[in-house]
Amino acid sequence: MLKLKDSDIRSVLLSNLDKRHKDEEGTKVVNEMGVLHGQSRVDVAVINGILHGYEIKSESDNLERLPSQMNDYNKVFDRMTIVVQRKYLDEVKKLIPNWWGIMLVTRYKGKLHLREIRKGRLNKNVDPFSLSHLLWRGEAIDILKEKGLQKGYLSKPRHDIYEKICNSVPLDELQAIVNQRLKMRGNWKVH
Known part of the structure; x- marks a missing residue:
């Protein structure tokens, strides 16, 4: 049997997310969303009332980058879900945070x-400064x-702009x- 690739899993995940969120007006599903100015890229992000990231690890992947990705995602996402095959299930359970x-x-x-x-839970440790890095400079200026x-x-x-926002906005x-x-970003990386 052929090994699954990221694209195989992404396809079923996107289909699942489309079904789950089809009646939610204003929900946006984004592929390959960069965080911390591209330091990491979450495979899929769902943006609605919260920011929910999905990281895919197929059997064609390895887990070498996962610790640094986790560090970045933990600063930004309200929820995170890792999507894995059985090959990595036990190892991932030991690595990822309980939420x-x-x-x-x-x-x-x-x-x-x-x-x-x-089932994941809400992240109680979102970092405002890291979260503000999701904003483009023009968007950050508009907020100011x-x-x-x-x-x-x-x-x-x-x-400096991000710092000012973080010090001024709860x-x-x-x-x-x-x-x-x-x-509001039009067709920006939208699935």
């Missing part, structure tokens, strides 16, 4: 299926303007703003 969900990819009668092994905080910041580097409000801005 991450786990989905198992199985093959039955030639078709791929997803089974929830562990909307809050009347732009004076002296229009020509500052992104780092985390729950920042999460809502970032989600809204990501959803």
